[in-house]
Amino acid sequence: MINVIIRKWTKEDFPDVQNVLRKSWNDAYKFIPQEDLDFYLNKTYSLYELEKIFSSENIICYVAIIENKICGWLKLTINKDENKFYLSSIYILPEFQNYKIGSKFFDIAIQEATNNSFDEIYIGVMNKNEIALNWYKKLGFEFFKEEPFQMGNTVVNHFIGRKKL
Numbered sequence: 678m679i680n681v682i683i684r685k686w687t688k689e690d691f692p693d694v695q696n697v698l699r700k701s702w703n704d705a706y707k708f709i710p711q712e713d714l715d716f717y718l719n720k721t722y723s724l725y726e727l728e729k730i731f732s733s734e735n736i737i738c739y740v741a742i743i744e745n746k747i748c749g750w751l752k753l754t755i756n757k758d759e760n761k762f763y764l765s766s767i768y769i770l771p772e773f774q775n776y777k778i779g780s781k782f783f784d785i786a787i788q789e790a791t792n793n794s795f796d797e798i799y800i801g802v803m804n805k806n807e808i809a810l811n812w813y814k815k816l817g818f819e820f821f822k823e824e825p826f827q828m829g830n831t832v833v834n835h836f837i838g839r840k841k842l
């Protein structure tokens with residue numbers, strides 16, 4: 678059994694969160710050219726953007742830690758306009774996948790959704806990301822919509838899913 682600590686993130690975690698994103702994207706999004714991944718990562722998750730995410734009252738983030746190493750990041754977003762609760766990012770470093778860290782993050786997402794009076798969780802997942810798609814299906818998500826999603830110069834389709842709590 679590995680001991681996983683899950684806690685809310687701090688500003689000191691930003692570089693480690695970028696590391697989790699870079700490595701897990703390179704592994705999971707092999708169907709997207711490297712330059713597009715790098716462009717999107719630098720644009721969306723620069724230290725400046727992470728600071729904005731950190732300060733947002735509608736975004737809740739957690740990190741997972743094993744032996745002092747940050748190996749996962751969870752981002753939950755309350756979309757006030759849509760009145761919906763999104764599990765907007767969940768990324769585990771490749772070498773730490775399949776150890777139920779994602780499942781622990783999902784339990785936290787349910788808790789946070791419930792605490793914020795939501796009875797549904799929404800997600801978006803690229804249709805070519807079969808591992809994640811199947812993982813969400815096993816957790817009980819139903820996919821009901823497909824939308825384009827742009828990463829740099831590449832457009833990939835995204836399935837939108839929801840699960841009733």
Ligand SMILES: CC(C)(COP(=O)(O)OP(=O)(O)OC[C@H]1O[C@@H](n2cnc3c(N)ncnc32)[C@H](O)[C@@H]1OP(=O)(O)O)[C@@H](O)C(=O)NCCC(=O)NCCS
Binds near residue numbers: 770778779
């Ligand atoms: C999808 C993800 C969040 C799941 O978290 P996890 O901690 O690895 O998953 P868990 O250990 O809780 O669950 C295990 C299940 O995940 C799936 N899985 C996870 N990693 C896998 C891998 N590398 N290969 C095949 N299946 C994998 C399996 O279906 C497994 O099912 P099983 O328990 O019946 O064998 C994680 O693998 C990940 O970060 N993937 C890369 C990034 C990504 O795609 N994020 C989602 C973006 S929408």
